Amino acid sequence: MTTSGTNLEHARAHNRRVVIEAIRLNSELTRAEIARLTSLTPQTVSNIATELEAAGILSSHLPRRAGGRGQPATPLTLNPNSAYSVGIHLDHQSLLIVLVDLTGNVRFRHLVAVQKPQPEPTLSMIEKIMQEMRQQVKIDWRKMLGIGIVMPGPFGVEGISSQGPTTLHGWDNIDVEARLSAATGWPVRLENDATVAAIGERFHGIAKQLTSFVYLYIGTGLGAGIFTDGRIYTGHAHNAGEIGHMVVQPGGRECYCGNRGCLERYLSLQAVYEACGLDPARATPEDLLQVDEETFDRWLDTAIEPACQAINIMECVFDAECVIIGGMMPPLLVEKLIKRLTPLYSSVRSRYPQGMRLRMGMSGSNTAALGAAALPIFDEFNPQYEVLLK
Ligand SMILES: [Zn+2]
Structure with missing residues (x-):
């Protein structure tokens, strides 16, 4: 396979994630600080910040005193209510579903004990809990970025480690991402527990x-x-x-x-x-x-x-x-x-x-479920970003 290049559209999506991540890590940053930390040009940062602010993902705050010289700097923060994601952690003994806002606050949590979960009943259970969540939690559901789901790996490996007590059995030929996405209408990303x-x-x-x-x-x-x-x-x-x-x-x-x-x-x-x-x-x-x-x-x-x-x-x-x-x-x-x-x-x-x-x-x-909830935010090609930015 040939190594893939980076075209402008990809670069834009990547830079957007980099800016969101920089602010997430530092709680609040000015445009100049973002440029310095990310090595992006001030112009690029400014364009992205303007776009994200218009979409409500970033909020600007009262200017900091700029030490007497130049323009006062306006710090930007993430707006928690501008985007949401769902994290699902399924393992041998439990199913945990969390809904978090963009800054990681848990807005809904549901834990169920399971024993060696099988695909059909488990997927139905997940769909039912998600319906309850949508009824209970009063947020703007159009701002949902998607679902991250974490299960013990490995995935699709014949032989070596698909046997034994540490693997979930019966899930090999189940397209979990497609099933949940069809049921909820949101993008779904599956990863193994360590990655998440x-x-x-x-x-x-x-x-x-x-x-x-x-x-x-x-x-x-x-x-x-x-x-x-x-x-x-x-x-x-x-x-x-x-x-x-x-x-x-x-x-x-x-x-x-x-x-x-x-x-x-x-x-x-x-x-x-x-x-x-x-x-x-x-x-x-x-x-x-x-x-x-x-x-x-x-x-x-x-x-x-x-x-x-x-x-x-x-x-x-x-x-x-x-x-x-x-x-x-x-x-x-x-x-x-x-x-x-x-x-x-x-x-x-x-x-x-x-x-x-x-x-x-x-x-x-909560660890793995919170990590799973970060998957849709972390995924720079998540199509829901384009929806939010419209
Ligand atoms: Zn071994």
Whole structure:
């Protein structure tokens, strides 16, 4: 395949996202500050700002005093009520739907417990909850940018990791995006949980100021969300970062994929549940808080070395500014894990202190759904932008 070029229309959409993102990260910025931070020309920033202001996406505020010289500078902020998006997180045990405004405030939240969700009943349930949401929440629904949905990957992979307890079964041939889009009339984007967690971290969390980082997402399995130069890296079939089946202990523990010594046999909720004597089919992340310290530490002993190897590989392959660990494991336990990951292997990041190389990401039940809700906003080719800008 030939590398695609950037035409003017794409460039405009991209620059628009860059401006929105810059303001989101900094709460408020003047046009001059946006130009400086984004390396766009003042003229380009001015054109985009005018267009976004006319669409109500940006609001200008009282001018700041400009130190006595020149034009007073007018700061711009995002108008929370100018656009909305929906985030859906589906995994083995729960379905969470959130509606957020442009600045990330949650305006509706609905959580349902599920067990090994099957496509048809689950999609019907999602459609029903969305109808209830539209009746309950009084907003201008014409300003809906779309739906982001997150499910455990990998997608459309035969063999290797489409088997085993960490994959959702029965969804392989279901076009989730098309189904939900037809039911709601909104654009839908599907991504895997690690990718979405990385996007959420960049939008709402500690990665706000990072352009290249890797997010290790501890879910039922293990995945990595990869940001390079401010863009998410998804790979050929949206499976980039499916590192759970990277062999880190040759000849090690047997894995359902057929390999031995795969990373997620050591570092994943599935692995902790097994090590702590919990039933992986029924246990929830919160159950781990009841496990006695000694048992949990025994799991940690086995996870440290594989985790350090994974971090080393991610740093060296992607020149990541930072590796973030988060996901569905309770924050207290992620913190414990991170404390034990020392010293890290030498890598291209060796000269940075450990606290900068490795950080704790957002965790908790809203994380993935909030990241999913960022997908339609993050997608610069989302056709709903053109609708809003008319
Ligand atoms: Zn494996």
